[in-house]
Amino acid sequence: MDEQPRLMHSHGVGMAGHPGLAQHMQDGTGGTDGEGRKQDIGDILQQIMTITDQSLDEAQARKHALNCHRMKPALFNVLCEIKEKTVLSIRGAQEEEPPDPQLMRLDNMLLAEGVSGPEKGGGSAAAAAAAAAAGGAGSDNSAEHSDYRAKLSQIRQIYHTELEKYEQACNEFTTHVMNLLREQSRTRPISPKEIERMVSIIHRKFSSIQMQLKQSTCEAVMILRSRFLDARRKRRNFNKQATEILNEYFYSHLSNPYPSEEAKEELAKKCSITVSQVSNWFGNKRIRYKKNIGKFQEEANMYAARTAVNAASASAQGSQANSPSTPNSAGDFPAPQPVTCTANIQREFDYFY
C-alpha cells in the first residue's frame, strides 16, 4: 500500500528535481561523435550519483508548493472539465449496463444446484431434489448419490476457491489502481468521478472473468448430473413385489388397463415408486402386451388365476371381491393355467382395442 506512492514520489522527484537530466539524454543521443556521447553519459551518471537526500527534499518541497498554489484547484477543475468533455464522454455513454441476463441465469442455476448457496444444507437438499426428480425408488438413494454429492462438493469447493481468488485479485488490483490514480491526481487532472469510473470498469472486467468461472462450473455440474442422475443411466428394475402388484392390476383390468389418478397413486404407494413411474410402467406394459400378446400369455394366465383365487377367498371370507388390485401378500402360490381364462382376458383386451 505504501510501496506504490513512494515509488511514484521518487519518480516524480527525478523529473522535477533534475529537469536537466532529460535534456542531457536527448542531447546525448543526438550527438554523433562517440567521445562526446561517452562524456554525456558520464555526466548523466555523475548527476545520478549526486542526487542527494537534500535534492530529493528540495523537489518534494517544490512539488508541495505547486500543490498548494492558490490557482491549483481551479486549474485542476478546468483540466478535468476539458478531459470530461473529450475522452470520458465516450466512456460515459456505455456506463449504465443492465444486469447481464446470462450471468443471472448462471447465478440462478448455481444457486439451484447448491453450488453457490449456503454450505451443506443447500447442496444435499438440491441433491435430494434432483434424486426425487430422477424418480429414484428410494431404496439405495443415499448410497447412490454419495458419490455424486462428493463430486458436487468438490466442484463447489473449487468454485469457491477460485471465486475468492478472483475477488481478492480484483480488490487488490482496484486498490492498486485507486492509489495510483489518487497519487496521479495530484499532478494530473484525474477527478474522483473518473477514479470511480475506472473502478467500475475494472469490476466489469473481473466480473466477465467470473462469468467464465461460473459458466465452466455450470458445465461441470451439468456433466456430473447427466453422469450420475440421468434416470436412464441409473435405471433399476423395480423389485419383484412391485412388479407383481403392477401386473396384478394390469391383468385384472385388461379390459381397461388405464388406472385412474387415484389408482395410480395407490399403486405408487404400494410399490414405493412415483406416480409417473406407475404411468411409465403401464404405458410400457400396454404397448408391449399389445405388440406380442402371445409372449405374455403365460403371465396373463398366472395373474388371472391368482386374481380368481383372491376373489374366491375374499368372497369366502364375506368381504367384497371388487378389489382385484389388492395383491396376494403370499408371494408365490402354484398357478394353474386356466386356458379359458386367458381367452377371456384376451377377448376383453381385444374389445378394448
Add this chain to the structure above:
DNA sequence: TTGCATGATTTAGT
C-alpha cells in the same frame, strides 16, 4: 460378450 428385458424419455397425435 451378447441378446433380451425393462424403465425412462422423446415424439406426435388427440
Add this chain to the structure above:
DNA sequence: ACTAAATCATGCAA
C-alpha cells in the same frame, strides 16, 4: 394432459 409408439440406455442372465 394423456397416450401410443419409437427409441434410448441400462440390467442381467446365458
